[in-house]
Amino acid sequence: MDINPKLVRWVAVLPLVAVFIWSMNIAVTRYVTDFISPVSISFYRWLIAFILLTPFTLPQLYRSRRVIVQHWKQLAVLAAFGMVLYQGLSYSAAHYTTATNMGIINAFIPVFTIIVSIFILKEWPNRFALLGCLISFLGLLLVIAKGQWANLLSLGGHLGDAIMLGAVFFYAFYGVFLKKWQLKIPLFISVYVQIFFALLYHLPFVFWLGLDAIDARNVWSVLYAGVFPSLIAPLLWMISIQYLGPNRTSIFMNLMPIVTAVIAYYWLSEQWTVYHTIGTALAILGVLLAQKKIPAPSQIISE
Template identity: 35%
Template structure:
């Protein structure tokens, strides 16, 4: 009887972990499409405006489902409002605003490839914040991944490092990588005992005022934009897939698998992004994109494959 209960419990745990990984896979597909859309529409849509109206729509859609949960859990939520506001600034206000700004100055391929630095940044920040010291294999993996990104930035000629000048878009994306890694680690550190949809709703609610300030500054000094019917399909996608579903899947993945393991899934984004960029944006893929992307993937596998939870995740049910 005990063996049966244990087997059922193991099977359930494995199913939960597999669902978390599937959610992370879908998250990276949704975010790759988000990068493609940002690159495709950015000449017409101001970046911070795109981010603001994206989250306003998501907030409206989430309210009927999440607001009752927030009201019910308010005594638990109230002591965490200040740290939640910090997470909201990082995830809602800053990360995607930086990504959309970057889309004005670099390619969708570069956006998704530079995003593969997120696992490295997560490992380093987790070391400082959570005390998770990188192992030797993790250090080797990080070095290989950094080499991959340098290949991309130097267009395959590493001596260019001596005179390397980052494009504005690349710098914005590197900043976005650090912002997202910090958010992921701090989210894990908080260990909120709340459903993912409740956490997302709180982040959007707390992040929107900061986005409105950014929108006002952008409208006055750079470009004023209001959504039009022509862009309804764009925002409909942004409201549902890279916003609501992706953030819920990511939060669940961080909680179930830990920030380091969840970040490993980012290595899938360049694959999705490259395929989509070739099909829809006619962007060119060169050998240094392929080699750099493979370096990032191999480096992350070396860095995270020995993690304690991975053997459990990939263990087949018996």
């Protein structure tokens, strides 16, 4: 889409704001661990988003009822991977690792997506993608090992990072299924139905584990999670994709580990070390390499 260069500069602010919101949510997730259980904040988050979306989506939901009924199973699967497994495991990981590590591990979603695509979409990566995956994986190991490779042998110290890895792995499935199915459903209708399924999935855990009360210590964290990362950030990201395109927009996601680390440093007093710097650099380099395309033979000849 060709738009005014001045407008491009303003639109470029939108993915930056979205990345800041998602990075802030990682820090909020870590901060609130002492005040609310993972099941409780996850349930409240989607309940708030569901309530806020309902007045705006019901009319369109009725008009889209046939296509929703046709694809309800896919929407249920997407909700399981993207809103329950990914988000739920992220809230659990926050009890055992730092927000800085969570932000860095989150940056490996594109690499995990490439791996999952091999098995589901039968899309084999090119040599740049393979090299990018290897470089990113080394960066990931460096962060988990805290800069000392011998630390990898002490498995008990990596529970939070391992849980976050599981969350990222499940989110990769979410992205691959979106690409595979390409559902022709309006974005917020799709999100609304997925939230509905996510709430249903939470009910057994809520009945078994119970819900923590919302009080002065956790109310703002719960409200933030239910409004900003659940509704506002996806909207800003969608607008960015519309004007900047998916490739240009996705590059901004590489800033998430850095933004998360800065927030965690000043708010949570977490330390940023040399191994965090190297690990993040390797992660970003790997992702950029993985996105590189091999020129077609005709292009190579013409050059």
